[in-house]
Amino acid sequence: GENVEQHPSTLSVQEGDSAVIKCTYSDSASNYFPWYKQELGKRPQLIIDIRSNVGEKKDQRIAVTLNKTAKHFSLHITETQPEDSAVYFCAASGGGADGLTFGKGTHLIIQP
Amino acid sequence: DGGITQSPKYLFRKEGQNVTLSCEQNLNHDAMYWYRQDPGQGLRLIYYSQIVNDFQKGDIAEGYSVSREKKESFPLTVTSAQKNPTAFYLCASSPMGASYEQYFGPGTRLTVT
Numbered sequence: 001g002e003n004v005e006q007h008p009s010t011l012s013v014q015e016g017d018s019a020v021i022k023c024t025y026s027d028s029a030s031n032y033f034p035w036y037k038q039e040l041g042k043r044p045q046l047i048i049d050i051r052s053n054v055g056e057k058k059d060q061r062i063a064v065t066l067n068k069t070a071k072h073f074s075l076h077i078t079e080t081q082p083e084d085s086a087v088y089f090c091a092a093s094g095g096g097a098d099g100l101t102f103g104k105g106t107h108l109i110i111q112p
Numbered sequence: 113d114g115g116i117t118q119s120p121k122y123l124f125r126k127e128g129q130n131v132t133l134s135c136e137q138n139l140n141h142d143a144m145y146w147y148r149q150d151p152g153q154g155l156r157l158i159y160y161s162q163i164v165n166d167f168q169k170g171d172i173a174e175g176y177s178v179s180r181e182k183k184e185s186f187p188l189t190v191t192s193a194q195k196n197p198t199a200f201y202l203c204a205s206s207p208m209g210a211s212y213e214q215y216f217g218p219g220t221r222l223t224v225t
Contacts, residue, residue, distance in 0.1 A: 001171065006154075034213070043202065043216040044155070089154055099145045099170055099204075100214060102154035 002027040004092050006103025014111050019080055021106045023090035024072040030092040033066060033073045034100070038087045047088075048075070077108075085110045115139040118203050118217035125197075125224050133188045133220045135203030141215075142208050144186035148172060149200040149219075158201075161186055190222065197224045 003026040013019045025033075031052035036044035050057045050064045050073065057064050061080075066073040077084055087107050091100040116137040125131045135144065143162050147155040157170030161180040175194025180186050186205075190197045200221050204214040 004154075032212075043218050045216075046213055049213065091154075098168070099147070099157040099160045100155070101171075102147075102156070104152070104154045 002030060002092055002094065002101040004090060004101050004103045006090050006106060008106060009104065010107045010109070012109040012111055013080055015080055015082060017080055019075075019077045019084070019108055021075045021088055021090070021108070022072060023074070023092075023103050024070075025092040025101075026071065027092070027094055028068075028071065029094045032093040033064070034091050034093075035064060035075050036089045036091065036102075038089065038105075044089060080108075080110050082110050082112065084108060116203065116205055116215055116217040118201075118220050120220060121218065123220055123222045125222070127224055128192045129224075130192060131190050131197075131222065131224075133190065133201055133203075133222070135186045135188065135217055136184055137186075137205045137215075137217075138184060139205055139207075139215065140183070141205035142183070143206045143212075144180070145204040145206075145214065146170075146176070146178065146186070146188045147202045147204065149202060155202060158188065190224075197222060 006023045034049035037047045038044040061078045063076040087105045089105045090103045093100050119134045145160045146158040149155050159178040161167035177189045202219045203217040206212045206214045
């Protein structure tokens with residue numbers, strides 16, 4: 001089955017700086033890659049996703065890049081703000097009937 | 113994420129008891145999922161269902177059971193056979209399969225002592 005590795009497990013950046021979280025996946029058939037943000041005790045919220053026919057997608061301060069050849073994808077957050085502090089999860093799906101396979105998460109800390 | 117509800121928010125049970133977690137959605141989504149989340153871990157898939165009266169095991173189905181008698185409802189039973197049932201349980205739904213956005217419920221935190 002699919003295996004998703006996520007790094008780093010903790011990331012601390014100064015407010016206003018950029019943050020990058022990286023994920024690799026194992027199943028070359030995976031074609032959907034969402035990113036979720038989860039605040040303490042809350043449900044995961046989808047923040048951005050990308051499909052395998054696209055190399056990059058942006059939404060304001062957030063961007064995701066996908067390298068299908070290398071089987072890795074990354075989340076980029078620019079001009080970080082205190083409200084960006086949370087745990088971020090990447091995930092991958094083969095597009096079939098099964099669910100998402102998640103990475104173990106990155107705890108992003110924005111230092112004032 | 114509105115439109116998918118889970119109850120209760122917190123649940124306490126004694127070891128050896130079965131417990132059922134509720135998940136309801138009014139988004140008219142075909143697919144529903146159950147995930148388990150442990151501290152410092154990602155979400156792991158327990159069961160999923162694409163259509164009524166059909167469901168499939170995920171990666172960690174042992175000790176759990178589900179039913180899908182209605183499109184809107186996908187309850188999860190944690191049986192006494194589950195070795196480590198204490199966890200945060202999240203239900204999700206999506207319009208059609210795993211290649212589409214999954215919307216999560218607020219979760220149920222189950223504690224078994």
